[in-house]
Amino acid sequence: MIGIRTLLATSIAAAALWTASPHAPCVAAETSGDLGTWSTPSGSAVTTVYLADRAHTGTGDIIDEAALVVRDGKIVDLTTRESVQIEPGWKVVELTGSTLMPGMVIAETGLLGGGDEERTLSPEIRSVDGFDFFADYDSLLASGITTVQISAGQNRLLPGQTAVVKLAGDDPLERTISEIEALRLQLTQSAFATPTIYEPPVAAVSVERPLEATRFQVASDLPSALLTVRALWKATEGDSPEDPDDALIVESIKPFVGEKTVRVTARSANEIVAALDLMEELDQPFILVAPSRIVPVIDRLVSCKQLRGIVLEHDVRPGSWVDVPDPESKELRPKSVAEKWRMLKSRLPKEMPIALKPISDGDLTDIRFLVSMLASEGLGSEALTTVTGDAASLLGVVDHVGVLAAGTHADFVVLSGEPLEPQTTVLQTYVDGVAVYGAESTDDSILLSGATLCLPDGSEAVAEVSVAGRSIRAIGSSVSAAPLGKTYTLDGCYITPGFIDAGTRLGGGRAITSRISIGDKLGKYLVPDDDSVRRGRMGGVSIGLLASDSLPSPVVAFKLGDEPRVLKDPVAIRSRLSGNPTTAAESLKKTLKGAKAYADSWVAYDKKAAEYKVALAKYEAEKKKYDEAVAKKKAEEAKAKSSSAASKSTPAKKPVPSPSPKPTPKPSEEKKDSSEAKTASDSKSSSDAKKSTTESKPTEKSSDLKAPTKPTAPKPPRSVSTLEPYRAVFKLEIPLIIEVNEEAGVETALSVVVDEYKVRLVLVASGTAYLAADKIGEKKVPVIVGPSLTTQRNGRSYNLPQHFRTAGCPVLVQTRATTSAASLPQVIAHSASRGLGRGDAVQALTLDAADVFKLNNVGQIKPGFDADLTVFDGPPFYPSSRVIGVMIDGEWAYLDSRYDSYASKEAR
Secondary structure, three states, X not given: OOOHHHHHHHHHHHOOOOOOOOOOOOOOOOOOOEEOOXXXXXXXXXXXXXXXXXXXXXXXXXXXXXXXXXXXXXXXXXXXXXXXXXXXXXXXXEEEEEEEEEOEEEEEEOOOXXXXXXXXXOOOOEHHHHOOOOOOOHHHHHOOEEEEEEOOOOOOOEOEEEEEEEOOOXXXXXXXXXXXXXXXXXXXXXXXXXOOEOOOOOOOOOOOOOOOOOEOOOOOOHHHHHHHHHHHHHHOOOOOOOOHHHHHHHHHHHHXXXXXXXXXXXXXXXXXXXXXXXXXXXXXXXXXXXXXXXXXXXHHHHHOOOEEEEEEEOOOOOOOOOOOOOOOOOOOOOOOHHHHHHHHHHHOOOOOOEEEEOOOHHHHHHHHHHHHHHHHHXXXXXXXXXXXXXXXXXXXXXXXXXXXXXXXXXXXXXXXOOOOOOOXXXXXXXXXOEEEEEOOOOOOOEEEEOOEEEOOOOOEEEOEEEEEOOEEEEXXXXXXXXXXXXXXXXXXXXEEEOEEEEEEOOOOOXXXXXXXOOOOOHHHHOOOOOHHHXXXXXXXXXXXXXXXXXXXXXXXXXXXXXXXXXXXXXXXXXXXXXXXXXXXXXXXXXXXXXXXXXXXXXXXXXXXXXXXXXXXXXXXXXXXXXXXXXXXXXXXHXXXXXXXXHHHHOOOOOOOOOOOXXXXXXXXXXXXXXXXXXXXXXHHHHHHHHHHHXXXXXXXXXXXXXXXXXXXXXXXXXXXXOOHHHHHHHOOOOOEEEEEOOHHHHHHHHHHHHHHOOOOEEEEEXXXXXXXHHHHHHOOOOEEXXXXXXXXXXXXXXXXXXXXXXXXXXXXXXXXXXXXXXXXXXXXXXXXXXXXXXXXXXXXXXXXXXXXXXXXXOOOOOOOOEOOEEEEOOOOOOOOOOEXXXXXXXXXXXXXXXXXXXXXXXXX
């Protein structure tokens, strides 16, 4: 039989033109595929039911309130919550707030890697043999991709046989869904730039066996590529070629001829028409990949009965700019991918699958974004089928993957929202019923969406809150979300800043009743995992102020986490005015007088210490100059001493001049010489006198320099631990909290603390102290009310928070409770029902308390502030509203399970 190379050369040389022939319309056939054997995954036969808000089936259908039943790695049923019959022993995973979809299937990738073969014809290469099943595909699984087609080579005419594999699993055989999916044929320009081949001889070179030159390969352009394919198909009809290389090529192609699918890549209109004509001529079932200019050839596509499916290549690189034609040019605007899809769907048979692939494998992690671009142009949920059901149908594996249907593999994805919504994230990815990816990220960011924010200034707005770490990162109508963050949809809920209990008994394990020294730190008395704290948090409290019941006492401010975090210690000093008003006033004055004297002594010391610091710096600068001057003088003295010694040891000898006769001067010259001699004599005398004066002045020595005097450090006052906190009081850093139970006590506290000693005062008003509300309001002194918020006098009921608020006083709230702190919202709701403004109530429990005690970064919902938030299922302080969540430092300290789709560990 003639060799294949000879056949190809003869065919190419004999042909000058390639012509197309007409073809009749046809009905599309099912995609064929060589499915590998699939064995049931080993493991428990436990049946698991996943309950989610919605499920996308992969065929375009959507099921609300879905229930997905999984057993032995297969889907048993997909139905609704109402319809599912849960048997004893079944495991139920609640995924409230989540959406299910099939694991995505990518209809073509180059994940095989390794580059292209040197030969333009290598149909014997099987992609599955070179695929690395143990490589890291976590980023693709995290994107919701579970199954991919893999292709050998990108830039050769017949680069090899493609396969379909899963990206997770222990056994490569079980992960291989289709060992041979199709034979790949490239009819693009990149496939025609083939290199020349040089095959060196294996034996010695001789005259009989000369050194051969490099050989050009076939298919250097589209016509020769088409002739090559025709010749190859023709060669499969007879006996196998004698040449081993030719035989390998022909035998590798033979199983596909007229039977199995060939996937043909053709981009331009000319390439597409050539592909259609060739496949029709050979009566070869095929898939068309990456067609770009389909408008001119749409009729030919529709009429081709051999076409089994189309893989559209997206024309966008996510996150990159790509040049597009000038919209004002006369060139026909290229169709978008969505327009191509819509055009093809409207003309092709309904069963014809159309899949989507990105331009580059580097864009695979953005595949949902690319699909959402199709949906944004009107495709809706159908767009999702391009990477689920349609993609699996095109690959011939829809009975296994790509859809949520009974009998298929339990490959599915749990999403935080709708699949094509911009901020939806993948929470978990399952392959064969096993979680292979869970959004357990070190990036513990949280997005709260859909709730109404109730701010301390009384304003309300529906907004999103982004939390990163323990801080609020951003708020707004649409804020950036971290890729692996958790999104909580809180539609209909209301969010306030976390509440501050200005007088709690939480945190110490039990109420602290023992005497605590004023100079002690209460923070060391806090205990972790206080059971009463857990109950208190259910009332929306995130920060508490704790003092001993035995007054006076220091006060500590702390976060109510399982591990309490001290914010400020002390945050105040708490005491009580009781008994005879005169005696109480004198006692208070005596305490403050001694405390002020102690504080003043430290103020004076601090002033002297500051002055000493300045003087010491000045001294050190002068001392440095002095040391440098002394060193310089000593160096000069040493040098002078050395020169003097050298001079005495070797005296210089002067030569004696010989006398010479003087000429006899003339009378006039004699007079002139006499005058000049006198002048010279006077000058010499003056010079000698000056020299004598200079030599007689004493030389300054290093010992004559005067050193600067070092300042004396001031002596600090004697430290008194019981008075130490009062230094912060008189610096106005912390206030005095004074409990008063009558009007006279209020007047005493105002007169002594505010007027006389001018320090910050916070009053805990009980008894009849409310009768002095106007006097307190005049001085803008904050008032703490509670645990009782109402009182009665002469048949009149007083709503204390509202009463003090209308008097102009900043109002704070204390519960003085342990487990009953959980009822704080209901108690405030009662006060709100009787006239307290709900905005004032929020401010009293948040911003006002933070400002009074100077607690930084709390009390507000602002970027950079601590993420301390209280979530209500309705407007705050409505009788029907309940606290359903409390966040402290960016973590849920309490969250109702109805709103926590991340609570189930089994779902991970």
